[in-house]
Amino acid sequence: MAKASSSSLNHDAAAKRVAELVDELNRHRRAYYEGNTALISDAEYDELQKELEALENQFPELITGDSPTQTVGGAVNQAFAPVEHLDRMMSLDNVFSFDEFRAWAERVGDGPYLCELKIDGLAVNLRYLNGELVSAATRGDGVVGEDVTANVLTIKSIPKKLKGSGHPAQVEVRGEIFFGVEDFAKLNEGLVAEGKAPFANPRNSASGSLRQKDPRVTASRPLQMLVHGIGAWADAPVRNQSDLYHLLAKWGLPTTDKFRVLNSVDEVLQYIDEFEKKRHKLEHEIDGVVVKIDALEKQGQLGFTSRAPRWAIAYKYAPEQVNTKLLDIRVSVGRTGRATPYAVVQPVKVAGSVVEFATLHNQDVVKAKGVLIGDTVVIRKAGDVIPEILGPVVELRDGTEKPFVMPSLCPDCDSPLAPSSEGDVDLRCQNSKACPAQLRERVAYLGSRGVLDIEALGYVAACALTQPLDDAAAPLKSEADLFDLTLEQLLPIRAAVLDPDTGLPKLDDSGQPKIVDFFRKKDGSPAEVALKLLKNLEEAKTKPLWRILVALSIRHVGPVAARSLTSYFGSLEKIFNASEEELSKVDGVGQTLAQSIKEWIAVDWHREIVDRWRKAGVLLEVPGHAGPGAGDSAGGVFAGLTIVATGSLKAFTREEIEEAIISNGGKAASSVSKKTSFVVAGENAGSKLAKAESLGVEVISEEEFQRRLNG
């Protein structure tokens, strides 16, 4: 739909646009409030509403009674009995920037301002007569709501009888019913596991869970409530909104502990900032902050518009959910051959960055999410989390959408895709030696910081070495070739630049795949990166043995297991010659892992990697190691101790602290048990810290660790 700037319209054009907007917004409200679904994102909705407000401001004579700027919510669903509220339930006006907030504060005058979180749930009105809950209703159109008393009674935190005494003959308590973030994730996981469509967001799930004909369904959903206002109380014995909250809390009603009464606009802006940063650390979703004039008398003077109080305002945060088109679903193949479907979407900006792709994990997830190629889909990107497709907007289908079919062949090498073991949902390309995608990913992995840490071997270099334009010139046919690379091999390589997220070529400005001379300057002389790569490879030959072992990409052998194995056995040869039982003796090495090692070394081309690396001069043992089991008694300040590090540390990366533990005779374990000697806890330590505390295992700070390290 064409959007025109309001100032450019004459009266007739404005009238036409106003009528369109009223119709469209009301259509979206019906879907949202009556159908628990959204045809457009909240941001798009707010955008339309803003446009309407601007036009109505300019041409007040165009305001009609059914304009969404004048009314609240939607109609009442016939499945529920109607309940007339004693006092009308209102909406809130919105602001989207500090400037808009300042303008509001200017209009209403001085504080104190009560600031609280805008919970993304649905509003409910609880009516108490002499302390007894007699009805609970949704907001509806603000005048009449839906009777959900039986459903609300299943929510544990809502008292049927208020605590204390002296309750008013009649009072309405308003609040928000919502899903906690973790409960919401669990609910959706469960739905996906049952093959059902997950809810697009916690608000929809709260609304859908509360508005059930059968209260037993509601009872099975862990809904919560926080109260944030009152209606119909003739002579409330309090003077401020904040006093009211204290009183409601005394009565046993669930109130928030996050509200703050602040005097200046600047402090309010700080509060808004603070919670925008903490947004994803809260137990429930918020879409903004609500600021209210604290003094009830002043609230009374300011009064209401036809849809919202003048004494309160919602500051809305940037949206994290947008709608876009699902253009295609493709499959990428990873380091272990796993084939992962991912979505290609119409590029769209959300939470500050442009999203073009989103993972879909596996074919079961695609099915459970119910998305078809060509659908309008809801994309969510919360903070730094990778973008996720929540689901389709089914109502917008036109019949041209097509289901995704998981391919039976690898998109990169045409070998069959099959599960590695029975019952595994993941399909894998079985051609691990020659599949170009797997080789590229393995090479990129072994160059990464946590493995051989070869600075000049990043993702693009890995692409160039394994998949140059001229396949025949690829210097790496397998990682066996890695340490034999020569400058002569590197110089001629021309390669497309691939995107690490998708493995697809990046495009240049003209839309063609971007091709680069990777290792050569324009004049034909070696580029810096070529010389650096060879130097880095030389250095990598003597890296700690555990890094070499991890570089082999043996399934399940990550840094922690590799450290245990190499410090126990002291050489690759001894590890590969050990029986499954011997391997399983090593701390942290289970049967799956032992088996995986045996299977790996049984493969010819795997043994060839080890042989060629040895011949190229790679150090395949721990210097001075006295043989299997010796690592345990190697001495050092941590000899005989099992140590777990958790949380974020200041002076060490995770690898560095493990290195420090191991090279001083200790064992670096990844999980806390009774055998753990002590836990080093950095900032934001979570479940491991809790486990240590519950087991009575000693917990020390990073500083204390350093003291012990230095003897």
Ligand SMILES: NC(=O)c1ccc[n+]([C@@H]2O[C@H](COP(=O)([O-])OP(=O)(O)OC[C@H]3O[C@@H](n4cnc5c(N)ncnc54)[C@H](O)[C@@H]3O)[C@@H](O)[C@H]2O)c1
């Ligand atoms: N996507 C769509 O198609 C669509 C359609 C209709 C509405 N919407 C969304 O809903 C919004 C309008 O809905 P609305 O009228 O319910 O307004 P709102 O959700 O923006 O704000 C009003 C509501 O906020 C709630 N609230 C949460 N925390 C609160 C607190 N601490 N104090 C007071 N109230 C609190 C109350 O329930 C109140 O009714 C739109 O801005 C849009 O984001 C979207």
Ligand SMILES: [Zn+2]
């Ligand atoms: Zn393949």
